[in-house]
Amino acid sequence: MYFEIMANDRIYLSPPHLDGNERKYLLEALESNWIAPTGPFVVRLEQALREHSGLPEAIAVNSGTSAIHLALRVLAVGPGDEVICSTFTFIASAAPVTYLGATPVFVDCEMQTWNMDPAHLEQAIQSRRAAGANVKAVIFAYCYGMPGRMTEIIEVCRRHGLPLVEDAAEALGSTYQGKPAGTLGDIGIFSFNGNKIVTGSVGGAIVCRDATLAARMRKLASQAKENTPHFEHHEIGYNYGMSNLVAAVVLGQLECLEQKVNNRREVFEGYVAQLEKIPSVTWQVEPDGSRANRWLSAFHFGTNPELRASALIAKLAAGNMESRPLWKPLHTQIAFGPEALHFGGECAESLFANGVCLPSLHAVPNIGSMH
Numbered sequence: 001m002y003f004e005i006m007a008n009d010r011i012y013l014s015p016p017h018l019d020g021n022e023r024k025y026l027l028e029a030l031e032s033n034w035i036a037p038t039g040p041f042v043v044r045l046e047q048a049l050r051e052h053s054g055l056p057e058a059i060a061v062n063s064g065t066s067a068i069h070l071a072l073r074v075l076a077v078g079p080g081d082e083v084i085c086s087t088f089t090f091i092a093s094a095a096p097v098t099y100l101g102a103t104p105v106f107v108d109c110e111m112q113t114w115n116m117d118p119a120h121l122e123q124a125i126q127s128r129r130a131a132g133a134n135v136k137a138v139i140f141a142y143c144y145g146m147p148g149r150m151t152e153i154i155e156v157c158r159r160h161g162l163p164l165v166e167d168a169a170e171a172l173g174s175t176y177q178g179k180p181a182g183t184l185g186d187i188g189i190f191s192f193n194g195n196k197i198v199t200g201s202v203g204g205a206i207v208c209r210d211a212t213l214a215a216r217m218r219k220l221a222s223q224a225k226e227n228t229p230h231f232e233h234h235e236i237g238y239n240y241g242m243s244n245l246v247a248a249v250v251l252g253q254l255e256c257l258e259q260k261v262n263n264r265r266e267v268f269e270g271y272v273a274q275l276e277k278i279p280s281v282t283w284q285v286e287p288d289g290s291r292a293n294r295w296l297s298a299f300h301f302g303t304n305p306e307l308r309a310s311a312l313i314a315k316l317a318a319g320n321m322e323s324r325p326l327w328k329p330l331h332t333q334i335a336f337g338p339e340a341l342h343f344g345g346e347c348a349e350s351l352f353a354n355g356v357c358l359p360s361l362h363a364v365p366n367i368g369s370m371h
């Protein structure tokens, strides 16, 4: 048997880590009686996000899922349209496509970064357009925070005139050729959900260059209220604004992003040092010129029959430690129907078949010890 593990207190996969000004800011918000609506911390958070991203527009919202929904809505995705999505990711990346009455078209990953394969993206666009489909946008999800082959992905999108939404929900703090994840395409989104690298317990954000799109998303996020003293509405919006309390916590967290990334990278490197000698173990490899935040430390055990992810997960659970299988590919999720559209091979399926996400904030010792 591989894997000997001991632990006392439960170790979680990716728990919140409050080590900055969160408490101070939260108390400030409470003491000022400004807990809603929106408020000064929302304004400060949006400013901090503009600084982080280097983009002129940032909108704080109540979740990453809402952020994707708003992005697709202003890209005019509607009933009958199709949107190309990553298959090897969390369901929230593609679910908003269906909220708008459109259909997700799933694209397989490649084995270096576990992200959408640009060649399969090309094939999906060509094939769906040849079939007469109205393909409207591409949502690229950064898998466990890892950048993909972004130059090629962007080139394919540009050539086909398709807007690129970067689902950087997991990738806050990652960079590609010096640029932050979420700033390479047309609209970038982040999540501050409880398990993300920066969290406000909930929350999300949108960044972009286009002031017109940003203004529309901001308006739609607050019930599409017109700029009048009375309640005037010319279209249907959503209740997607961020609370000032949440913004206070997120801002405190965001100030510590660099430390958080360094910490997660160290945890990941520790696992690599333990696992790299074991045959058939692989992991996400950074594309040239990129730096991943290593939100989750993830490993694939390949087809080594002695090395089962399920056995390791059970063993960790017995030691009071949380771990999880890798993503179940979205095109195989019943939620998207029995015949979800899918392009590519079986990379995502093979990763799901025998892979694991390990506790990524605190390292588990002895994970690779044998017998």
Ligand SMILES: *Cc1c(COP(=O)(O)O)cnc(C)c1O
Pocket (backbone or CB within 6 Å): 062, 063, 064, 065, 066, 089, 090, 092, 093, 141, 142, 167, 169, 170, 190, 191, 192, 193, 202, 203, 204
């Ligand atoms: C977490 C996550 C989301 C959704 O974010 P929420 O804030 O939980 O709504 C979307 N896409 C991916 C890839 C995620 O991991």
